[in-house]
Amino acid sequence: MKDWVKGRVVAKRQWNHRLYSMQFEAEVEAFKAGQFTQVALDIGEERVGRPYSLVNPPQDRPLEIYFNAIPEGPLTPRLSDLSPGDPIWISAKASGIFTLEAMPAARDLWLIATGTALGVYLSILRTAEPWERFERVFLVHGVRSADELTYAETLGALSDAQGERFRFIPALSREHREGMLHGRIPPLLESGQIEGQAGVAIEAEHSHLMLCGQSDMIKQVRDFLEARGMRRHRRNEPGHYTTEQYH
Ligand SMILES: Cc1cc2nc3c(=O)[nH]c(=O)nc-3n(C[C@H](O)[C@H](O)[C@H](O)COP(=O)(O)OP(=O)(O)OC[C@H]3O[C@@H](n4cnc5c(N)ncnc54)[C@H](O)[C@@H]3O)c2cc1C
Known part of the structure; x- marks a missing residue:
């Protein structure tokens, strides 16, 4: 109860x-x-x-x-x-371990979201912890169309506060917009376009990834990371990515 x-x-x-x-x-x-x-x-x-x-x-x-x-x-x-x-x-009480205190040390933090999973990262990014623990933070937001790119003011304030340390990378799967990635997150990772926008490679030595949202995205990104020699982070066995599935 x-x-x-x-x-x-x-x-x-x-x-x-x-x-x-x-x-x-x-x-x-x-x-x-x-x-x-x-x-x-x-x-x-x-x-x-x-x-x-x-x-x-x-x-x-x-x-x-x-x-x-x-x-x-x-x-x-x-x-x-x-x-x-x-x-x-x-x-009365919130739960879950999709929190930074459960993450290992890394140079770069990658936050990968589909749709409404953006929200969890807006909470994390407005605390001091990511900025104390990671050199750079990349937030990748996959949506269908530009009218789903919400919270622009909050993201703008984060960019203003963090400058080069924070990079927001939106990806539209069903609409073309100049200067924005077109496609779903897994193929955009496979083709190197997300890393191209970030200007940084995703690699076991330097990166920790948090994946949140749709199960297909999580599964396909997980396969991509494992093919690069990265593995799921566990408390007793430090790894490179952490997941939270919404649906
Ligand atoms: C740990 C956890 C955290 C979650 N946090 C959020 C959150 O912050 N925001 C949020 O919108 N949802 C979140 N969800 C999903 C949420 O709990 C509900 O399932 C969702 O809001 C739909 O509720 P419903 O009762 O209307 O329909 P449900 O009967 O729960 O679902 C109906 C259908 O909608 C699909 N669905 C569920 N969630 C989504 C979604 N976010 N986007 C698209 N399709 C979806 C389901 O696959 C299902 O087919 C979370 C789920 C989990 C397990």
Whole structure:
């Protein structure tokens, strides 16, 4: 049985026809950047909850999640209909080990996201830890079209603060835009285009990668990394990549 806490929506932002960010106020326990919480609504007789990465860094409030409204999904169409003031359930304690403290030392940190998985990295990047532990950070965001490239202000502020140490690399799979990579992340890695934009190679000696989002992307990038002699990071057996699958 989960320890649910009653929260309240304080703001909602709709980015396009299916992408939303939602902010809540709720008395939850302290969490680490990279962790996820459970958000739930009472639907009929049932409490329907799903895991969501927290987008806000741990030191900031309100709490924030970033999600897709999936028409056939039980929760997200209802979640996207909420307005400020509406009640919501949230788990008292966040969980997960997709956090930097669980990562080994490396020179370069690569953060690879599809779709709404961008959010987890926005929490991590707004803490001091990546900038204390890594020389450079590359954030690769794979989306279908340019209207899914959200959080431009937050990314712009990170670029302004970190300069050359931070590089945002968007990739559009269904649209061509001048100056932006076209295609899905795995073939863009295979062809060397992502490393070309970064100006840095992904290699076992210097790189740690975090992969988050769609299972196909994670599997294909994992195969790419393993072909380069890189392996999954485990607590007792340090490696080169870490994953969190959303769907
Ligand atoms: C650890 C963890 C963290 C997660 N964090 C997030 C998050 O921060 N933001 C987020 O949007 N989702 C996240 N998810 C997925 C989320 O929990 C829900 O599955 C999703 O929001 C859909 O909920 P639903 O009840 O409407 O439909 P569900 O019944 O859960 O799913 C319906 C369909 O939608 C697909 N789907 C699920 N998530 C997504 C997605 N993000 N994009 C596209 N298709 C999807 C599923 O494969 C399924 O086919 C996370 C999942 C896990 C396991």
